[in-house]
Amino acid sequence: MIALRRVAYHPLVSGSAALVGARLVSILASLTAVSIVVRTLDAENFGFWSALVSLTTLTAGLDLGIGSAVRNRIAAYRAVGDQRGAEEALGAALLVVGMLSAALIVVTLVSAGVGHAAGWIEWSEEQAVAFVVTVMCLGAFQLGNLGQLALYASERPSAVAAIEVARWVMTIPVLLLVAAASAGLVPATAGYFLALTLSALSAFAVLARQDGWPRAGTPRSAWALTRRDLWTGAGFALLQLVATLVYQTDVLIAAQRTSLVVAGDFALVQRLYLVPLTLLFAAVTPLWARTSAEVARGNGAWARHWAQRLSVLAAGAAALAGLAIVVAGPHAVTIWAGRAVSNPSLYLGLAAWLVLAAWVMVLSVVLNGMGRVWGQVRWLSVALVIKVAVAWLLVERFGVAALAWGAAASLVPLAWANWRDVRRSLGPDARPVARQGMS
Template sequence: MVQVSGKERSSNYISQVKKSVTYKAAAVAASFISVPIMLRYLGNESYGIWSTLLTLMSWVVFFDLGIGNGLRNKLAQSIATNRPDEARAYISASYSWIGAISGVLCAALVIASYFVPWQRVFNTTSLDNSYLSTVVATAIFFVLANFWISLINQILGSIQKSSLVVLGQLISNAGGLLAVYILYLTTSPSLLYMTISYGLSLCAGNIALSIYHFSRHKGSRPRPLFSLGVIRPLLTVGLQFFGIQLAALAFFATDKIIITQVFGPESVAVYDVVFKLFAVVTLAQGLILAPLWSAYTDAYHRGDFTWIRAAFKRQIAIYGATSILTIVMAAAAPTIIDLWTGFAVKVPRYLIGSMAIYIIVATWVNIFAIFLNGVQKIRVSFLVSVTAVTINVPLSIYLATHTNLNVAAVSIGTTIALLPGVFLGPYQAIKIIKQKDLGIWSH
């Protein structure tokens, strides 16, 4: 598990990227194929409701108080400093506390879901409110179950086996594609059936990874452990990430809600298709960056700044290539979307252009964010995130309601809000790499 030199760390990194690319290509293909099938199965309005529901459900992952990310960093640190007993305790405490949190949240949210006016939330009258409540309650159950078992992803990330995380995504996406195709062939349109099939496929990947990992590493299997002394270090680290996660929640998850409320759920389908197309770029970058999180942690705690500098140079060179790819995709996007969706949605060019600019900005910010996460210097990242949220929501609403930009207004507002991170993230990273006096940048 332990990388003991820069050469071995680099070799493992290259291996993880190669495997991740293979698995992710198949996972993305499964996801892309499923989109037009879902559009035909549900129709534009129900698909928009479905997409918005997934956005709302994504909020659940932030209720772990940052324990998951705290586990990833502290576990990687324990491995780098050769403290196996400490590592095992962190795993057990994380599973115990997240399991308890998931159980309590599941009971509370399922009950609460039957008192929410979901027709108003989704801006629709085509589906009965009681039916929507059942759909939401079902989604809550599956998402919270996965919320607990997905801790395996943090463990695999900490031991620099991120390709296995992508393999889990492939299993989930392939299962989801098979499920939606069966639904399309055998049933009438049903959000409830879609939710159940999505939930089962979502959990399948992480269950498979958990069985694989803990059968090979029996000594790290979690056991009940609610020790405050063990969980406290994870919370100390995790709460810093939690603040950034909450800001990210408000920053990204509100986009579809704004579109739903201002333009209606049908417009969410248009926005979501364009977003999914350009997400190929961020997914590709994610494959490259994901193994670096814990690799940066390992290198930082070993004082291997030479390796860190070399890694940064490679990432900036790759960024140039992904930016060119984004521009090419923008030019070809109308044709790709027509062929992909079977002309099911009509996408305006200004939405394509604004999304391309957003991707170019976001991928730059991600290069430095992953490093700062790995070395746990995230105070400035938190301040930048809060600033971005403060700008994004009101600006997106204003542009959406006071201009003729339509849904492109939301991606433009999001891009503008990201701009502080374009400069401050690189500045802090450079100071850390040069090991200068960091002052307020030290956390």
């Protein structure tokens, strides 16, 4: 009993439990949100809304990877007791990312306006307004996301879990009001993304209460601090961008190669498989900061042990979850969304994708904690080429099931490469990569 109590109160375990609990709430709320929106909007606008929601992950690398690189730096500084260094790193990153976000908002809106005027983009007025609202909110979300990464780096995942729950406490009532008023695409989009942005920005209230406000300094001093992380940050930016294209663009590809209606159906099925993957990611997320800290202390054996053990466990859990969705998924979609999406090959393909994605995910978390990103970028690029080739050649002929199987096949080289990299980098002669960022 005492041993079990010690395990339960271990920071890594308690943090994982908090994130899994929050993610469960998030999943249920997300399913509820989709159920509300799919009944509120017509099929075309629901497909457009689904595409906008997919853009959330596309913004991950737009901070030039500074957030992820600073996450490692903060964890390493805290591991050796340098709290001031951690505060200065966060403040500098916040100032630089704020300027980048403002510039990207302007560039994106101007580019979209030019494309619409030239006839390259064919959106209704309502869809154009929804896009503008999304871009503005996601620009501000970049800053809030940096605050959440700082909470992860300081090994306070419970605070991040509370923020995630707060997001949905705001989102669901707003969407219910939109549905009751039959308000349309713009209010549904604004309610969803404003709740996302405001909840993320609340991370700074937590940081201010416990650590004090980040030490921002001047733009020149902030850049001087941040540029130390540019190489690692560039790797993280490319990693996040390519990973997003590999994992999160299926709906966009389906919309391009088929129709918005088919894309909406594909999005409904894919969301079922994202449920177990999201829970697994929540469970292993604290491993990132802990890996950075342990490698900074020279304890690479710890990271290797947990990488190998958890990757196998995650793949096994994903296989069970995928099998359950293959059996019950069509009925679940009908009950949940009121649509019949029965395509056995699609469900089986996404089940295979889920197993490989779970394996890759655990190994990637450990490699990210060590700052080893460029190898992942190379193999993710290979995965992207495979996925796009399958989509281009087979989706029109065999339907979206080909996209699911192509997504699964694209992860096979990456799964092998990540496993090899973990074993090599954390072997007996492992080099403590995270410590290099301390200079």
